[in-house]
Amino acid sequence: MTDPHLTVITHPLVQHKLTIMRQKDVSTAGFRRLLREISLLLAYEVTRELELTTTTIETPLCRMQAPTLEGKKLALISILRAGNGLLDGILELIPAARVGFIGLYRDPQTLKPVEYYCKVPALDQRMTIVVDPMLATGNSVVAAIDMLKARGARNLRFLCLLAAPEGVARMREAHPDVPIFTAALDERLDEHGYIVPGLGDAGDRMFGTK
Incomplete structure (x- = not known):
């Protein structure tokens, strides 16, 4: 059955690159490169419903009415630090x-999020895409979206690389109006709150701090 709250992006290139990223012997440089590449493909899907208008342009042969994006520019919000790996690729697009x-x-100990920084653009009337590679317990993402809604965000999407059922359920309970886009819905969380089978700590693997 189709879940309007959750979209698992099954494009073959996404799945192939994710399989490589899961392997424990992938280098830091390789992991970072693959995350950037896969983020481009994920961004293609999460922006599929952007609104269009038309504008008059001159081609080498004639004038025409051509499609162009409507409204304010998108806002991309990275949940530090691992979110920056997805952010870099999306900004290329x-x-x-x-x-x-x-x-x-x-x-x-508590697995609860603690805020230490927040700097965001004006969010009113912008589609706002929140990025973080892992949706594990969902607590950090829920807290981030709470903060963004308090600052005027209304049209929100969440984009991640992997999701756990527990995190999806937490998001559905707290923010049913925010759709989730992910490359895979994994089996479960372990006793430490890590996604299984997962790929480890995305931030450590991206920055070589494991």
């Missing part, structure tokens, strides 16, 4: 997007 950052870390 949408270089004019406005960019913001939210700093949250997960308390290792």
Whole structure:
């Protein structure tokens, strides 16, 4: 049955690159490159419903009415630090997007998010795409979206590389109006709150801090 709240992007290139990323012996440079590449493909899907209008242009042969994006430029919000890996690739596709950052870390005992930074553009009337590679417990993403809604965001999407059923359920409960786009819905969380089978800590693998 189709879930309007969750879109799993099954494009063959997405799935192939994700399989390589999951392997524990992939280098830091290789992981970072693959994350950038896969983010371009994910961004293609999450922006599929952008509104269009028309504008008059001159081709080498004639004038025509041609499609162009309507409304304010997109806002991309990275949940630090791992979100930056997805952000870099998406900006290659949408270089004019406005960019913001939210700093949250997960308390290792309670698994609850703790805010340490927030700097975002004006969000009113913009499609706002929140990016973080992993949707695990969902607590950090829910907290980030709470913060963005308090700052005027109304048209929100969440984009991640992997999701756990627990995180999807948490998001559905807290923000049923925010659709999730992911490359895979994995099996479960382990006792430490990591996605299984997953790919480990995305931030550590991206920045070589494991």
